[in-house]
Amino acid sequence: MLIKVNKTLEVKTKLLNTTEQCAKRCSRNKGLSFTCKAFAYDRVTKRCHWLSFNSLTNGVRKKQDHAFDLFEKKDYVRNCIIGKGAEYKGTISITKSGIQCQAWNSMIPHEHSFLPSSYRGKDLRENYCRNPRGEEGGPWCFTTSPEMRHEVCDIPLCSEVECMTCNGESYRGPMDHTESGKECQRWDLQRPHKHKFRPERYPDKGFDDNYCRNPDGKLRPWCYTLDPNTPWEFCAIKTCDVGILNSTEAVAETTTCIQGQGEGYRGTVNTIWSGIQCQRWDSQFPHQHNITPESFKCKDLRENYCRNPDGSESPWCFTTDPNIRIGYCSQIPKCDESNEQDCYRGNGRNYMGNLSKTRFGLTCSTWDKNIEDLRR
Structure with a gap:
């Protein structure tokens, strides 16, 4: 919860x-006499508190209170810009060359027509950098130097603030717009686009808020959009310089067995569980595909070896049989698995063990409980 020390701030x-x-x-400021910059929702009393301030406002302090969910409008707290920065409402007030900005409601030293009353909704407060007309170059301001009328501010693009490694599967940054500038849909909502990637079903995919993610092995992070006519788009996130790799992002490589789902398997098994030969990753025959060594450079798509470049349940490959597009290499043993533990052969059709938890630790429903639902 945000506590106002300055009593003039409105709630x-x-x-x-x-x-x-x-x-x-x-978001609509419906029925409010001020610009809503944040709100706190009391889950116990079901009372909403709309705030004319946020955590960066002078005279405000944060207080831990588990009864509340706090939401702040990102345009007011982010330290980078999307596209031309027309929606930027941060507090940077120094130009690219280091000159202090002139207040928007001042005519000294430069007269101008960019008055807060003329550009409602553009947040021309104080002397903060803004781009009220959405012009090329990004946010700017009139300067306090008589020799320089106006100058752009040095605010980085959000796409350049953080970087991703590999194809961005481990990216957990705050990019929340697509490469064409569309705002992302929250992962925990099913509007305007219905989807399967619910946060509760995929707790390890980083489905926070509406941030770009790559949960299904695409070329790079993406998101569903708020545009009803555009289901999803890729996000513009730069690739990290060679050598920059957070230790938490590194995949444990194995050659004789697989750990987890086998994303780090780098062995030379090149047949699927039934013995059918794998198709080379750099070949488009007999099956055409877009999972190529050029597109997935850090997945070690050499020769025709079994790999898991897209987060599947285990290593797999395209097969040389025209009638079987892909097959799993489930004959590769799991690491550190004793003979006493549950295991299965092939696709597990004959498995009769008593394991009753999913990969993510969720308890399975009994088969007879849901059989009627499945039949429907």
């Missing part, structure tokens, strides 16, 4: 059933 409250209702009123 409005009302009983509402959901955080989504609270968010809609904040």
Whole structure:
């Protein structure tokens, strides 16, 4: 929760059933006498608190309170810009060459027509860098130097603030717009696009908020968009310099067995479980595909060896049989697995063990409980 020390800061409250209702009123400023910059939702009393301030406002302090969910409008707290920076509402107030910005409501030393009253909704407060007309070059300001009328500010593009390694499967940064500038849909919502990537089903995929992620082995991080006509798009995130690799992102490589789902398997098995030969990764015959060594450079797609470049359940390959597109290499043993543990052969059709938890630790429902639902 945000606590206001400055008593002049405004707060409005009302009983509402959901955080989504609270968010809609904040984004539209419906019925509010101020610009809503954040809101806190009390889960116990179901009361929404709309705030005219955020955590960066002077005279405000943060307080830990588990009854509240706090949401802040990103345009006011992010330290980078999307596209031309027309929506930037941060607090940087120095130009690229280091000159202090002139206040927007001042005519000294430069007269101008960019008054806060003329550009409502553009947040021309104080002397903060802004781009009220969405012009090329990004946010700017009139300067306090009589010799320089205006200059752009040195605010980095969000796409350049952080980098990704490999194809971005481990990217957990805050990019929340696509490469064409569309805002991402939250992963925990099914509007405007329905999808299978619910955060509760994939707890290890980093589905926070509406940030770009790569949960399914695409070329790079992506997201569903708020545009009803554009289901999803890739996000513009730069690739890290060679050698920059966080230890938490490194995949444990193995050659004789597989760990986890086998993303780090680098052995030379080149047949699927039934013995059918694998197709070379750099070949398009007999099966055409886009998982090539050029597109997935860090996946070691050499020869026709079994690999798991896309986060599948285990290493696999395209096969040389025209009638079988892909096959799993489930004959590769799992690392550190004794003979006493449950295991299966092939695709597990004959498995009769008593394991009753999923890979992520979720307890399975009994088969007879759900059999009628499955038949429907």
